[in-house]
Amino acid sequence: MDWLGPEEWHAVALSLKVSFWATLLSLPFGIWIAYILARKNFIGKQLLNGLVHLPLVLPPVVTGYLLLMGFGPRGPFGIALDQIGASIAFRWTGAALAAAIMGFPLMVRAIRLSIEAVDPKLEAAAATLGARKSMVFATVTLPLITPGLLTGTILGFAKAMGEFGATITFVSNIPGQTQTLPSAIYSFLQVPDGESAALRLVLISVAIAMTALLASEILARRLAKRVAGS
Template sequence: MTDWLGPEEWQAVALSLKVSFWATLASLPAGILTAFALARWRFPGRELLNGLVHLPLVLPPVVTGYLLLLTFGRNGALGAPLAELGIVFAFRWTGAALAAAIMGFPLMVRAIRLSIEAIDVKLEQAGATLGASRPFVFLTLTLPLMLPGILAGTILAFAKAMGEFGATITFVSNIPGETRTIPTAIYAFLQVPGGESAAMKLVLVSVAISMLAVLLSEAIGRRIASRIEGV
């Protein structure tokens, strides 16, 4: 495998895994909180929040990337003050992670929200009537029942981050070693004569990683479900 992929291809694979990992990890707490709020809470602006969360699914990815550039670019509304603090997203791998996180966020929230809505509220109420505090009920009952949804949302967000192209190339360009992930590397290889072989190798790697992620999530999901049923 080491000889099968060249340095450029390995660089793209490693960067894709890095970007996808941090994009998923950084968005997970916000994803759980947002899903819980949409599933359980009633507040002014709830439908607006729901629309904003799912907006990246219906917007062209290039539009999302351009909006990120306007917001987090060096001269953007948030990018300029962050740059003064030494935090730069535009044309950096951190920007690629930000774009991937935003594009995968709706899939994560939806999966977690469905798992929360499937929980019988009466179980939580029964725990409360027995004298358990809300945090204790959440940690010992609600959170374990949410785990399959959290797992599914995490895997979906990771897979989406691995395949993100439009928003990434618009926001952070296609810089080798810095922002060139697997999708942008495939695009770059297809633009030069003789690059089809390297592009196909990355396609196969992408398919293998995605399939492995799906199989792993299914296996872990079944184990979690069986443990919950056995409690």
Template sequence: MIFSTAEMAIVALSLKVAFTATLVSLPFAIAMAWALARGRFIGKPLLNILIHLPLVMPPVVTGYALLALFGKQGPIGEALDAIFGISIAFRWTGAALAAAIMGFPLMVRAIRLGLDAVDRGLEDAAATLGASRWAVFWHVTLPLISPGLLAGAVLGFAKAMGEFGATITFVASIPGETETLPSAIYTLLQVPGGEDAALRLIVLSVVVSIAALALSEIFARRAARKVAGL
């Protein structure tokens, strides 16, 4: 099975969108998971609902909301364009934003489960020995939740690779700019005789997904062995 240059470009764009979405959203996912797992503040249930809302809303609704906010006529998009000359709608960065938002709840949930499983006694012991809160988090908590971090990152990456509804609503499917694997497959299936090309992209999607899961399993096992040796 031979893949064309255009098909490989679609895969490269999809990987760029997925990696960007995962890397940018991971720090925010850690912060939100920490707030939900350890925080005590008014509005915590509301924050929990807002974070997980993309999981239950139709992706098209999320895409439309992004378009209304970040489009050139939207309040955020208009401000970004006027102040910084940045346009997100119908750009690959917009695809990354849509993918990040759709995968964010999955990342937060996985990391929060990791935080809930941490033995608080280890953190208290480190604090008793004089470590600051940041030092406790960096040297004790973060290594302990590394399997959860990896699981969250993989879930976010996989969701970003497969995201379709919110992405195509927000940034459309522009060849070379926003045409990711799901949108390319959908487009080819609407064209007579496009089934063979769609099948090749489907195979590529499966291969990339299996590779990502295999790597995550390897990293997760290494992290688990490291944690067990603490």
């Protein structure tokens, strides 16, 4: 990493940090929402499905603006968080929230498809043996959806790494604080002789994305073989 300057290195490290926490914190909610959408029928299901996938069709700037209105210094959630000293606007934690929201639809969709592919009769058979729903999910459903779970996690992480519009709208582009890889690339392209630094960050972005996708593909295939063999 000697060929990276301090500002470039910090942007890489911050992007990895933001993407890691965005993925980790959204994963439990992604599994829960995916299970509800795959297995439950209730009034408002389509509305919930639409809300989950809304960030995919909305301009990212609109999502960032809505986050700013809700979690900004004058937003209702922002005021409440500020009172307990947990403000997230214009901080890396806000970037993690924006990245989590933008990657959430991809995560939920992959996990939901995996759950729908599991035969409900297998879960019903475990339930007839006296297992609770939580135990059925942990011992039957979860092992079978592991490849999809891994795919959803990787997709969420990759989307978080590449998030730009919602992040820069919500937490701005502050070097050393909220400047992630995409924001740093944008900044370098706006200054003279910044193309070389931008190119280095582009190459790192491509390398991280390709590594994540290849790793998810390899691990998903191995896990799928194990599940099929069991």
